Amino acid sequence: MPLTRNPHPVLMLGPLLRHVDPVSATVWVETDRPCTVTVLGRTARTFCVGGHHYALVVVEDLEPGSTTPYEVHLDDVRVWPPENSTFPPSRIRTAGGDGSFRIAFGSCRYATPSTVAADEGIPADAMDAYAARIAAQPEDKWPDALVLLGDQVYADELTHGTKSWLELRRERHGSRPTSAPDEEVADFEEYTRLYAESWSDPQVRWLLSTIPSSMIFDDHEMIDDWNTSAAWRREVTGQAWWTNRISGGLVSYWVYQHLGNLSPQELDGNKTWQAILGMPEGSDDAEPMLREMAARADAEPASIRWSYVRHWGDNRLIMIDSRAGRVLDEQDRKMVDDDEFNWIEAAMRRAVDEGVEHLIIGTSLPWLLPHAIHAIERWNETLNVRHHGRWRGRLAEKVRQAADLEHWAAFSDSFERLGRALTSVARGEHGRAPATALVLSGDVHHAYAAELVRPGDLDARVHQLTVSPLHNQAPHPIRIGFRIGWSRWARTLMEALARAVRAEPSSLLWEKQAGPFFGNQIGELVLDGRSARFVLSVTELGQPDLRQVLDMPLARDGEGPA
Known part of the structure; x- marks a missing residue:
């Protein structure tokens, strides 16, 4: 008997509450067909990409410091919140209210727990547990923002269910698309499966509908070690399947993540978004246009800026793309090119000029690593540069790729430039120093806190806060390696090397303040005037509930310049 199609549009994913400022918000959805999406009386038509339908609703004329519950209607039929939902109503809370500002953050979420086999040994999902915890709390305890620092999906590490789905899909095609790897996604359509798998569970769906989220990619959204080096890039771009893979990855990232990172003003000036809005109703799919954008972005990283800024009252987030915009010439390696670094430094100076109390740098890769690992990356980079094209250089490249030696420390010029920019801010060279300059990162599948202690003439405290994973695991070698990496003897040995x-x-010196912590975890920043705290909660195998393991002051009122 044939299936009967629902007579009304269906909400497939979302709503996701994305950019929120004192007077506006954006809400993202995916639907099963073309329709009109309505949120708080504001409407948007869906647009089509690869046969899938999306909308971004811009809600304006909100009151600063206000809380507004909202519903989502598709063609005038209410689809959110779900019937019989046990969660509090989704709402938009704008900046400008009294009290502390809370930011939840983390990275590396491998699929929804219901899709992950028990034998994979992954502890309970920290995002699920966090959503359940805050839903039971008074609203004034909820975070004001959620910052996701990479690996929202894993294109190269798939669940058993997705592997089976890929096999069936490719059998229907008669062969693997463009010789794609058997157990990795190949194109935009297969990426949509990953987002559906990751964002469908009720807890995370409610969390993303209620807490405004800011996102950036890391390597696994494309492939492990993405843009590690020029040698890595030459090898992967020579594969027949790579063009569709990077195109599908960047198009899906633009649709599912990047679009919501933009403010209404940035959307107005975004040529790609304006071209999509200008497509006649019922016109062709936007996928070819987005594939062209993706091809340019991959070949000419300067053609698009994935980095962005969030304004949160007295606090400022500058999110840095530490993957797509790299300069990989072995003699001139940079984490981002000079034009983008100029933009980052200008955004930092502007934040100080506007009197922010806490400057927050988001980057998927940690800036300050354990000392021994930092020294290994410096050692390896030096060998690669000095012996490029010779056998020692080729051996160093093999070590770099095998050991993932491609963090900020492996781009020494960029590491030092970010250090100069942060210490310049922290000295008050551009105006009154903020109370803290905080670097939030993920990637390394454990959590720790470190603080810059040299130079010693800083008026602001500079911290590295790393939280990862939200839902994954740290293999035993990683646990051992990162514990050893902070040890005095390992540091002495690797620095000698x-x-x-x-x-x-x-010229910089830093010290570990807390960690390493393992398990699935989520961090919170609690910012109140010039005081700041870092709170970390963890789930472990056999322990599905979050357990707080750290509540550490980062700065107290009265520290730094008045």
């Missing part, structure tokens, strides 16, 4: 090849030492 770096000196032996005349690697340029850093």
